Amino acid sequence: MPIHYPRAMLRAHRLHPIEIWGPPHVARHEGNRHFQTYACDIVVKAMAFIRSGGIDATRAILVPHTCDALQGMGSVLTDFVRPHQRVLTLYLPRGRRNSDRDFLRDELGRLAQTLVGVGGHEPTAADWAEAFEAEDAADAALANLYRRRTELAISDRDFYTVVRSREYLTAENFCERAATLPEGEAPRHGAGLMISGIVADPLELFDRIDEMGAHVAGDDLACGYRRVYSPSNEHDPLLRTVNRLMSCPPDPTCGTPIHERVETLQNRMRALGAKGLLIYDPKFCEPELFDVPLLRKHLNAAGFPVLHVEHEMGEALPHQVLSRIEAFVETLS
Amino acid sequence: MSELEALPHYVDSTRLERFVNYELVGKSALRVQRWRDQWKLKRKKPRPESPLNPPLQCVAYMKEIMSRHYLEGRYASGTRKVAWVTSGAPTEPLQALGYFLVYPENHAALCGVRRQAQSIAEEAEHAGWSRDICSYARTDIGAMLSGKTPAGRLPRPDMLICCTNICQTVLHWYRVLADYFDCPLVLIDTPFLYQEAHDHEKIEDMIHVAEEIAGLPLDQARFAEVMQNARRGAELWLDVLNRSQNRPAPMTAFDGFIHMGPIVDMRGESVTVEYYQRMLRELDARVARGVGAIKNERYRVLWDNLPIWFKIGEFSKWLGEHGVNVVASTYTYAWGELAPMIDPENPLDSMARVYLHPILNRSTGHKLQSMKKMVDEFQLDGVILHSDRSCKPYSLGQIDQRDRLSKTLGVPALLLEADHNDPRDYSDEQGANRLEAFIEMMEARA
Numbered sequence: 171m172p173i174h175y176p177r178a179m180l181r182a183h184r185l186h187p188i189e190i191w192g193p194p195h196v197a198r199h200e201g202n203r204h205f206q207t208y209a210c211d212i213v214v215k216a217m218a219f220i221r222s223g224g225i226d227a228t229r230a231i232l233v234p235h236t237c238d239a240l241q242g243m244g245s246v247l248t249d250f251v252r253p254h255q256r257v258l259t260l261y262l263p264r265g266r267r268n269s270d271r272d273f274l275r276d277e278l279g280r281l282a283q284t285l286v287g288v289g290g291h292e293p294t295a296a297d298w299a300e301a302f303e304a305e306d307a308a309d310a311a312l313a314n315l316y317r318r319r320t321e322l323a324i325s326d327r328d329f330y331t332v333v334r335s336r337e338y339l340t341a342e343n344f345c346e347r348a349a350t351l352p353e354g355e356a357p358r359h360g361a362g363l364m365i366s367g368i369v370a371d372p373l374e375l376f377d378r379i380d381e382m383g384a385h386v387a388g389d390d391l392a393c394g395y396r397r398v399y400s401p402s403n404e405h406d407p408l409l410r411t412v413n414r415l416m417s418c419p420p421d422p423t424c425g426t427p428i429h430e431r432v433e434t435l436q437n438r439m440r441a442l443g444a445k446g447l448l449i450y451d452p453k454f455c456e457p458e459l460f461d462v463p464l465l466r467k468h469l470n471a472a473g474f475p476v477l478h479v480e481h482e483m484g485e486a487l488p489h490q491v492l493s494r495i496e497a498f499v500e501t502l503s
Numbered sequence: 504m505s506e507l508e509a510l511p512h513y514v515d516s517t518r519l520e521r522f523v524n525y526e527l528v529g530k531s532a533l534r535v536q537r538w539r540d541q542w543k544l545k546r547k548k549p550r551p552e553s554p555l556n557p558p559l560q561c562v563a564y565m566k567e568i569m570s571r572h573y574l575e576g577r578y579a580s581g582t583r584k585v586a587w588v589t590s591g592a593p594t595e596p597l598q599a600l601g602y603f604l605v606y607p608e609n610h611a612a613l614c615g616v617r618r619q620a621q622s623i624a625e626e627a628e629h630a631g632w633s634r635d636i637c638s639y640a641r642t643d644i645g646a647m648l649s650g651k652t653p654a655g656r657l658p659r660p661d662m663l664i665c666c667t668n669i670c671q672t673v674l675h676w677y678r679v680l681a682d683y684f685d686c687p688l689v690l691i692d693t694p695f696l697y698q699e700a701h702d703h704e705k706i707e708d709m710i711h712v713a714e715e716i717a718g719l720p721l722d723q724a725r726f727a728e729v730m731q732n733a734r735r736g737a738e739l740w741l742d743v744l745n746r747s748q749n750r751p752a753p754m755t756a757f758d759g760f761i762h763m764g765p766i767v768d769m770r771g772e773s774v775t776v777e778y779y780q781r782m783l784r785e786l787d788a789r790v791a792r793g794v795g796a797i798k799n800e801r802y803r804v805l806w807d808n809l810p811i812w813f814k815i816g817e818f819s820k821w822l823g824e825h826g827v828n829v830v831a832s833t834y835t836y837a838w839g840e841l842a843p844m845i846d847p848e849n850p851l852d853s854m855a856r857v858y859l860h861p862i863l864n865r866s867t868g869h870k871l872q873s874m875k876k877m878v879d880e881f882q883l884d885g886v887i888l889h890s891d892r893s894c895k896p897y898s899l900g901q902i903d904q905r906d907r908l909s910k911t912l913g914v915p916a917l918l919l920e921a922d923h924n925d926p927r928d929y930s931d932e933q934g935a936n937r938l939e940a941f942i943e944m945m946e947a948r949a
Contacts, residue, residue, distance in 0.1 A: 204902055208892050238671045241695050242899025248867030250903035260693035428682045454635050460675035463631030
């Protein structure tokens with residue numbers, strides 16, 4: 171489950187992660203047997219997917235403590251649903267103090283112990299080294315994709331299809347896919363947008379933005395740029411994992427102060443030539459909703475218009491959402 | 504213009520203003536008001552048509568204590584250091600350092616009880632905060648932006664203490680406050696207990712910042728005294744709540760919601776200990792005389808989650824008319840059940856334990872076990888689970904909890920959709936229909 175988790179640790183234990191961000195083609199009703207209507211789609215649809223056998227082939231479900239909704243999901247899975255998979259939890263501290271680092275190291279140590287039971291494999295030093303090498307390469311490939319965005323001759327939809335393939339591909343397959351993207355001038359036109367939020371679903375959104383005469387200059391998405399981690403050379407695998415997780419860009423679910431988030435967004439928008447910020451959130455996402463008025467206030471003061479739209483995660487984009495984005499794009503143009 | 508300049512209602516007071524308006528005039532006026540209230544309560548004759556017995560006499564003291572607290576708050580800026588704290592934050596060191604404490608959640612509840620929450624929350628909504636975020640947060644952000652408050656005026660914080668043992672919402676909410684007030688935000692990060700506890704809290708960090716802002720070191724003797732009061736106050740509060748194990752119960756959970764003010768806002772103060780001693784004496788007298796909170800207690804019910812603040816009086820009366828006494832609540836219990844963990848001899852370690860273990864920081868399965876225990880101990884006939892749109896950590900899991908209660912224990916359980924502070928999220932008609940069906944379920948089982 172979203173957002174931040176230790177990929178190399180899973181690999182060292184010979185486990186491969188597949189992420190669930192509110193899967194498409196899944197009705198909410200199985201999830202509604204456990205969660206109220208005001209729970210976010212990611213949690214409700216993930217529960218529906220689990221209950222309908224969508225991940226029966228997996229050995230464990232890892233629920234990082236990202237927000238109150240995912241906390242509830244982890245707890246309900248553990249206490250009531252009790253799927254055949256092991257339910258694993260990971261508390262991610264919201265601060266960046268030494269005490270937070272120490273805690274996270276211990277928490278990761280606890281998770282590693284549990285993973286031995288899940289994967290049936292106790293990693294050797296060589297396993298850890300191999301896992302970090304592979305996952306660091308994939309992290310670097312993702313960062314490189316963002317750096318080279320204007321030099322890639324692919325549409326925004328294709329770009330984000332590749333970015334999001336990190337959610338299910340192995341590190342090697344992701345690197346290979348990223349390396350084979352055609353170089354050339356990016357087919358971009360119109361005003362550049364920065365897109366923020368949790369997940370830009372469905373990918374059709376990018377086609378529609380393109381049709382409106384705009385392009386996505388960059389993102390601040392939880393499923394995208396917020397997972398561009400910095401590499402670490404720390405020898406101890408747990409500390410190295412701590413360094414990776416704590417190096418993510420500003421993220422409200424990690425407790426980043428709002429002024430830091432605003433400053434980073436402003437700098438990136440200027441550097442990428444974005445004219446405005448589109449905040450695109452699934453319904454009922456409190457961590458995102460709290461920041462919206464202040465992002466709007468501070469970014470407007472810096473000359474960047476902001477549009478906030480909420481959507482219910484489904485197969486089609488609601489017309490009302492598209493109309494609002496279209497009107498926003500027109501003002502930018 | 505700085506953020507603070509945009510909030511002109513946060514003004515400093517002088518020591519003279521505080522002395523005259525609070526110490527000299529205010530406290531005396533509130534005492535006189537209490538005498539008047541007591542006089543009225545003593546002469547209040549039981550109304551035959553009311554399903555409720557006369558209210559507890561001690562309510563007059565509680566009003567005085569809480570009003571005095573908020574009145575002092577009006578003149579705190581400029582005369583004392585002020586900390587805004589979450590309801591589950593470890594505040595004992597701050598009290599020992601002389602801070603005036605503001606509990607925004609309690610303030611929001613006050614707005615809810617006075618039925619001002621919606622209009623104040625709309626101030627936040629007009630400024631862009633979504634109706635889908637917690638209504639406490641919207642109420643307080645609205646009050647911060649507009650200065651509207653039934654408390655007269657709130658003091659500006661010198662520091663913010665956010666403890667995540669009640670929800671992650673407070674983290675996001677306090678980040679907003681920090682942006683406006685431009686003051687230090689100390690995060691007490693408590694890992695959610697899916698199962699067992701892990702140490703994480705560093706209360707020492709908070710104490711260092713608080714000492715620096717206050718400009719003085721923590722007085723260990725005063726700290727020990729506060730801890731003693733905190734433990735005694737929590738023990739007494741637990742005793743108060745447990746008196747409702749008697750039949751008939753001498754108070755309702757709705758009384759508990761109102762009388763929990765001192766243990767939330769002033770735990771660690773001697774006035775809180777004195778108040779709950781007084782309340783306990785009155786409850787014991789009621790128990791001895793066989794006087795219940797309602798006249799005809801046919802069904803005894805548990806309330807899960809926060810109250811619906813704007814409906815407390817109506818619910819109490821409506822349920823009383825149907826012979827239902829809501830005798831216990833998981834919410835009010837949260838401020839008492841951890842009393843045995845408080846160890847004044849070992850303050851920091853015991854605080855870390857206590858503040859890690861509130862019901863809201865524990866698993867959905869643990870909450871179910873707590874409810875089962877209360878069903879037994881309070882001899883309950885049913886459970887109302889308030890599905891509180893604003894409080895996701897409390898509410899997510901309730902569907903399974905309800906199913907287990909009704910299917911495993913055979914206890915009628917109702918999921919009641921509402922919100923703790925926003926009347927727009929509660930429908931009277933639907934609520935009454937569901938409550939009537941719930942009462943029928945209890946009747947069928949009797």
